Amino acid sequence: MTPVVLVLFGAVVWTSSAFAQNTQNTTVMPETVVTATGREEPVTNVVSTVQVIDGDKITKSTAKSVTDLLAENAVGFMSQWTQGQTSLNIRGGATEGQGRDFKSEVLVLINGHRAGTANISKLSTADVERIEIVRGPASVVYGSQNMGGVVNIILKTGRTAPGTLVEMDSGSFGLIEGKLQNGGLYKGVDWYLGLNGGKQDDYQVGGGQVELNTAWSRMGGTGALGWQIDDDNRLDMTVRTDGVYNTGFRGSGANIFAFDTRYNQSIDVSYNGKTPDGRGHLFVQGYYVQDVDDLNNPSPLSNLNAPASRTWTDHNHRMIDIEGVRFQPRYKAWSSNELLVGVDWERSWITSYRFRAGGPAVTQLSPQDNNETDNVWAVYAEDSQTFFDDRLIVRGGVRQTWGTTTLLPTPNAPTLIPGSVDYQATTYSAGAILKVTDWMTTRFGASSGFRAPTATELGANFTVTPIGNTIFGNPNLSPERSNQLELGGRITTKNAWLDLALFQNVISNRIQAVTISSRGGVSISQYQNNPGDILVQGLELQGEADIPRLLGFSVREGERWSLWSNGYYNFSMTDYGAALTGANSSQATRINQYGLSIGTRYSRIDGEMPWSVQLHGVLRGPMWYNTEEALSPVYFPGQVRNVTVYEKGAFWVLNTRFEIEPHKGVTFFAAVNNLLDANQDPIFIALDQNPCRANLAAQNGSCGNSMMGREVVAGVKVRF
Numbered sequence: 001m002t003p004v005v006l007v008l009f010g011a012v013v014w015t016s017s018a019f020a021q022n023t024q025n026t027t028v029m030p031e032t033v034v035t036a037t038g039r040e041e042p043v044t045n046v047v048s049t050v051q052v053i054d055g056d057k058i059t060k061s062t063a064k065s066v067t068d069l070l071a072e073n074a075v076g077f078m079s080q081w082t083q084g085q086t087s088l089n090i091r092g093g094a095t096e097g098q099g100r101d102f103k104s105e106v107l108v109l110i111n112g113h114r115a116g117t118a119n120i121s122k123l124s125t126a127d128v129e130r131i132e133i134v135r136g137p138a139s140v141v142y143g144s145q146n147m148g149g150v151v152n153i154i155l156k157t158g159r160t161a162p163g164t165l166v167e168m169d170s171g172s173f174g175l176i177e178g179k180l181q182n183g184g185l186y187k188g189v190d191w192y193l194g195l196n197g198g199k200q201d202d203y204q205v206g207g208g209q210v211e212l213n214t215a216w217s218r219m220g221g222t223g224a225l226g227w228q229i230d231d232d233n234r235l236d237m238t239v240r241t242d243g244v245y246n247t248g249f250r251g252s253g254a255n256i257f258a259f260d261t262r263y264n265q266s267i268d269v270s271y272n273g274k275t276p277d278g279r280g281h282l283f284v285q286g287y288y289v290q291d292v293d294d295l296n297n298p299s300p301l302s303n304l305n306a307p308a309s310r311t312w313t314d315h316n317h318r319m320i321d322i323e324g325v326r327f328q329p330r331y332k333a334w335s336s337n338e339l340l341v342g343v344d345w346e347r348s349w350i351t352s353y354r355f356r357a358g359g360p361a362v363t364q365l366s367p368q369d370n371n372e373t374d375n376v377w378a379v380y381a382e383d384s385q386t387f388f389d390d391r392l393i394v395r396g397g398v399r400q401t402w403g404t405t406t407l408l409p410t411p412n413a414p415t416l417i418p419g420s421v422d423y424q425a426t427t428y429s430a431g432a433i434l435k436v437t438d439w440m441t442t443r444f445g446a447s448s449g450f451r452a453p454t455a456t457e458l459g460a461n462f463t464v465t466p467i468g469n470t471i472f473g474n475p476n477l478s479p480e481r482s483n484q485l486e487l488g489g490r491i492t493t494k495n496a497w498l499d500l501a502l503f504q505n506v507i508s509n510r511i512q513a514v515t516i517s518s519r520g521g522v523s524i525s526q527y528q529n530n531p532g533d534i535l536v537q538g539l540e541l542q543g544e545a546d547i548p549r550l551l552g553f554s555v556r557e558g559e560r561w562s563l564w565s566n567g568y569y570n571f572s573m574t575d576y577g578a579a580l581t582g583a584n585s586s587q588a589t590r591i592n593q594y595g596l597s598i599g600t601r602y603s604r605i606d607g608e609m610p611w612s613v614q615l616h617g618v619l620r621g622p623m624w625y626n627t628e629e630a631l632s633p634v635y636f637p638g639q640v641r642n643v644t645v646y647e648k649g650a651f652w653v654l655n656t657r658f659e660i661e662p663h664k665g666v667t668f669f670a671a672v673n674n675l676l677d678a679n680q681d682p683i684f685i686a687l688d689q690n691p692c693r694a695n696l697a698a699q700n701g702s703c704g705n706s707m708m709g710r711e712v713v714a715g716v717k718v719r720f
Contacts, residue, residue, distance in 0.1 A: 036134045038141040038328055038340055044490055045393055047431030047445035048138030049501040049540055051566060053131040060657060062671045062713050066120040072618055074566045074597035075133050077590060079683035083216040084247035084260045086121040089591045091136050091505040092536035093148015093482060099293060101320060102454050107145040109152040111238055111268055116289035116322050122262040124242050126179045126196035127222035129156045136484040136505055137449025140380040140399035140429050141342060147449040147482035147507060155238055157224045158183040158190030169715025174201035192224040205688050205706035206679030212702055213248035213256040233273045241265035252628035253302055255700035261294040279332040289322040303697040311358035316368050322348040336386040349373040353411050366413035372455030376403040396430035407455040421458045425450040425479050442489040451480040457511050457527040471513045472526040481508045496545035507534040532577020534588045538570035558606040567596035585645035587624040594621035611660040620682050623648045629686050630698030651680045670714040677710040
């Protein structure tokens, strides 16, 4: 039996026994309020699993990006190539590895609107109040891309982060970070301003070897302004920018010459209003987003290209602009019923260019993404009805989406055939919540999601990828789809809570490039809907407990010992379409079989010098991967890149943190990440180590990739 199964089983047995002893207690654990259904409501009223990373976990973390934070909390499979690029997989739905928001199967939001990036590594945690992760396609308030789940990043405001915070820290490998925040309230007007920045040099991997081209710098800022017009009406505006700059990008070829600049900025304005009797509510939001990926990925040394075809400059610039409006009224016709309806409109456009320089055979190629525009309309309704004094909640909804995708002329792509293709998609959500007792709630839900094809995928044309392969579009593509079933329950008592969920998510109509012919290392492919589904079935667990009080131990007044955990085990993750790619395995790729985040903290919360110490472990389970790496023929004979599937083994990462407040408002902290100095990586098989397990002929100045080794961080926070 795998370690995570033992941990999950033990947690269920232990907490079930403890809960049974505490059923006579009144439920006093704080009720988590979420916005997963387009309205604020207790998490026990939602038919899907919602994971919340709250402000306490964020402030007690040294995460440098949203990717780091989600990885620490075992949200799903995280494959971070650099501090500027990652992908995420939740219940079989994945973001696109290069950060293309328009190809993502997981929807990333900021303040409830589309973030404009699926690459959460470019997003800092500095101004984040909390993050809500909706697991699976759970609500019709979300449109395209919510096949595997939704990550909603909710930013700080003057109401949630009043006062002033100054924080500085430094640490291993030249780490320097700082942030300044100020929030306040005056006569119904609240404000928030946050600025942050940081940098780190090339780091050392486990064992001490320096991994070249891993340095990064980061900066961003957020401003929020709110006006409580009266008790029933409120206006909010948020303006922000965030990004990583000149970030080393090694990639699967361990390239020490490539670097990226990626930033994301947005403005949103929202209105929340209600009728004096509280029966009617209206939410309106307008937003504009600009997301930029400025990539320079030359290959000056790789033997995959002839010397005359090698590049020392390969600059690819991609910019996505988005503008949209959301209109969501809801009304209680009677006390036990609430109907939410909505209308969404969004327009986005992609602008790209590319420049290459190098050997005499180097020519100009089209950008990695063709230019396109997308116009989307959607209407939806979701109703909630309670019965038996709110013991039973039944809710369901449907969404109809219409879209038009237009392929535009693109530099160095004379064979493109510009044109528009219309599509539509119908999705639904339905379920019920039964409050069995005051301390136990059960739920069942069924829902669906989709991802709309891009113009490149639809277009009767081709685009040229960086290594020379040709991929034809297909105007007959259907949207990708997911269908999910979930059965779950939540127990909440005086000193603990536990949430369990069994789920099945089926990913259908996957849009993939299928090779039509291959000669001389160059292939010709076409985008097609894969007729074979991906089936993911699993068990998920979340929980938190006050250990001494739960087990009846005595502790000194003012001291607390807490335990929290989030984990999952996918007992089935089968790719029924794997044979179409010639894969040697039917395992769904790039998804961990299991994952676990478990932490404990002992703290003194009052007295002259409050302090806390915590130990946090993250278990990254095994993952199957048709890697892009060119692996050593000595260790991996017969590999076919992007086809042959290998298993990446499980490993643990341990982190620890200590805080002390010697003076009111002044807190010193120190942390050690990767305490055991493990030389590992969540995705790469060829690590940065000797002997090298990569094919050196395909490398660009280095060998393999590993995550950061042991890192020490120390700093101070001042609040006033």
